[in-house]
Amino acid sequence: MASYGSVYQEGKNPHKYRIQFYYGKNPNGKPKKYSKMITANGNTEKQRKKDAERQLAEYRDEILSGNYIKPEKLLLKDFINDWREQYAVHKLAHSTLELYDLQLKTRIIPTLGHYHLEEITPFIIQSFLNDLKKDGARRDGKNEALKGSSINFVRRVVKNVFSRAVEWKFIKENPVIIKKEKESSSAGNVYSKDELSELLKYLPKLELGWRLFFQIAVTCGLRKGELMGLQWEDIDLDTGIIHVRHSLSYSNNTVNGFILKKPKSEKSIRYISLPSDIIPLLRKFHEQRNREKNMLSDLWEGGEYFFVFSNEFGKPYSKRYPLTKWNRFTKRFGLRKIRLHDLRHTNATFLLLNKVDLKTVSSRLGHSRASFTADVYAHKTKETDKQASELFATL
Template structure:
């Protein structure tokens, strides 16, 4: 026998009878849930009853973190990219379950999360055998994974509150943004005349379009329209846990970006060369689809994003250019446009930022410098007008 008891304010208690004791009294499993109405609560009761009768139900007070782990994996399935899920699983298997897996969810307190985070900040916590501490982003990701499984337990009614909410996530230090000056950009472009055409094209995409490494690696010929001088950025390639293609960019914002005529010409030349040597080869990256990647090997396999940074480092060293991160070419693209007085909204759109505030946060100091330069025009204008008035 199973039934629902209203508990007020959208709360309902589910009751499932599983037998009787020696005195003939009913033995029940109970769970309180949130539902819009009694009809929805009865649907939840049906699932609860099936779970109880199958023998897979564990009372919330008895469930350990390790026992709840499979439920969490089901819960996040489809909500995260394969790479993110793989990263979370690594953190769970290597850092969280070995120490906290035996604990009942109901006994995990904010102090456990606090100690977990503080331990990660100490020396000797790296697993790659390298010296030094874990990066702030790694510590933060570990915290987020722990928070995620506990929040899942809250959402499923296993525990009432997330103990990780009582602990502030580690702060990330701002990464240093370094960019090339106009003179350095000119030197870079001159050096590109001495490298293979594909590298020249790839670097010019980073500079003139502001595309990220993963976005460049994922470019296909279908994304290029040289007649209208546009390039479509709609997917990204990751090599963190083996090559995987994401149908979205970092900010989940597809964008069509205008490119200079010189870049369109480079695309046409490169396409002709690859066609001539029959090097435009279809490739299935594992998603069951055929892709014609622009920067690919003889078998059509796309270039790995990390190999781009490796080549860039060798390139800057060989041609005696000041080394900045490859990602800083994206920043160089933005600051170049800022110094040319291009509107912030246009720059934000070209970079694929989720909103203009992101652009302001990242490039605020460059915008301030450009603004100071703009004020000089007013000073000069007003001084000239004042001088004329005295004549």
């Protein structure tokens, strides 16, 4: 059966071409037309036309082979609604979905949402991701480009959406074939040994609950969500061991306003020994909280949970309150301002500099692999390696 096709530039964009291919006949006897918009690569018109003809040949071969999936005229922004309803709300953790939604609403839909699914090519995806490397790409008021890790997260969201489009046979191939950006592993901004001593000197001036919150953060290396999800049944006050088995995240779609789930990975479920000086403080705090809970009686809002760190009524603190308390504390006592999460990095750095083995540090942090710990704290492991080699110089 005879077939023929054509290519021509469409619109003002020199890279935009329409390819058309005629094969077979419709019920009315007229030739059946297959047509789609493409992005043609090349610096000159001749190069772009040649690339468009190449894509036309591939398009024709695909139809003649019987592998062609006729795309629906569906805009990406409309497909994202289906993706969210049929996949995301069922498969993604609520906190993850919130992060996905943020990128979809602020970056992906405004830039790519007007395209039909079949129009989006690797070239368009590459251009979209390249724009994130330009100054002004951040949304926090800083005139800077996004970091590699942030660009990779946006890429991950787009790839997930198109993976479902392939899976549900709206398109044949996923256009997100672009390689990930290089990410710089960082141990954050940590306190020195002297600054750590200053921190521990001023912590007793806080109310007992917040003293313990920050002290456990820096001496045990727990993530904020793990601290917020810690319950009294997770602490063995006789042995001085914490069982880290939950992480708390926030959600507006639940009755309580929060979700208690497993930590970041299977290795994050772990047992951690507490410093001996913390145990009597925890006993005292436990007794205090028990009294307060009994006094509140029906006013208790913790329900089935008895969190170690919560407001006076037993409910978890609001999402940003621990950060607010930390910033107020450092300002009040003139401590160098670092992020609350950097107490975790301070913990790891201090242990490595004091020659605690990498496997132990990795286990206490709940990392999935010791190699990941080594990558993040590479500069510190180099210091300890140098110290180890110098031992032989004294022989």
